Amino acid sequence: MKSIAPAALAALERGDPIVVGAVEIASDPVLCVWGGYREITFDGRTFKPLRDRTLVQVAGGALGGQAQSITLVLSGIEPEVLELLDASEVAGAPVTLWRTIWDSSGTQMLGYDVWGRGHLDTLPREEEIGGTAKITATIETPARSSGRRGARMRSDADQRLIDPNDGFFKNVAYAGEKKLYWGGRRADRAGSVLGGGGGRGSGGGGRLVQR
Template sequence: MKTIAPAALAALDRGDAIVVGAIEIAADPVSRVWGGPWPITFDGRTFEPLGDRTMVQVASGALGGQAQSITLTLSGLEPELLELLEAAEVAGAPTTLWRLIFDSSGTVLLGYNVWGRGRLDTLDREEEIGGTATITAKVETPARSMGKRGARMRSDADQRLIDPDDGFFKHVAYAGEKKLYWGGRAPERAGSVLSDSIRAIRRAMR
């Protein structure tokens, strides 16, 4: 159960809260970063800033209310920020993701809670020569590793391929992907971008 401070919950209800994320990779050395522009300390831990230019996206699936693997994508990373995520041994390192809730000014931390936990499975990196880089981290949650005796099932159809008479999963809903954006600007749908462009052209022609 995720506990959220009353002040943070009230800000979320009003719709004026600013939500930012943080991640800790407990490797050697420990890496701690968050999506803000300055170092921040909470829960006895200090996190280094990723900055406003970095786009952070977290996506995870949910099966019957249990989180599956989590994919964390950090794009627009400057070279100096890469060193914060270049731990000597990251494979299998315990990983924790936090959700930080700020007031509308973005300067007062109203509350925080753990958004997900697991172990770092893979850490892929793409770099542009003389430019920024993108890191994609896959975190395997405890739910993902439960019952790995056979194939991994995600739907009623998948399960029936193994046992045609087993209809358990027809009662379980699967949320294919849940996304949380930390910092940067969330991608817009093509339709909304086109509509904004048309409105801008119309205003210019008036």
């Protein structure tokens, strides 16, 4: 269970915080960056700013399936930051993803929590015009399959391999995607813009979306 400071939890419930992501790569030396404009320190770590560059984390999974990787996309990375992300030095390094929660003005950090952990797998880069680069980092984590035993999967297809007439799992299916909008407020959805039903209403930066 994640522990979130009461002030941060209250802001999430109101739907008005700004959520900014931070990443710690435990290479040598340790690299800590976040999607803000200045250096910040929390939990004994100092994070260098990416100056509002895109920092997106997407994690998908299937109930009973294999462990899914986490993908980080960092766009507009400047040369001095790019030098810190040398693939040969950070490959296989432990990675911790942090979620920092700020007030609506973005000046006061209300709290933070660990969003995910894993090990850095691949780190391809794509050079962009203007001396910047786009980096897509793949992080492998066993967390999503830590409760799984053997090769069996909790799915209808797997169960019918044992007994074609056993439809116990036919209504049990899960394919999820979690998105954390790093570096600002979350994108508006049609339901919140048009006032349609079936949603949580408008407002709120950094809310988690699970489909």
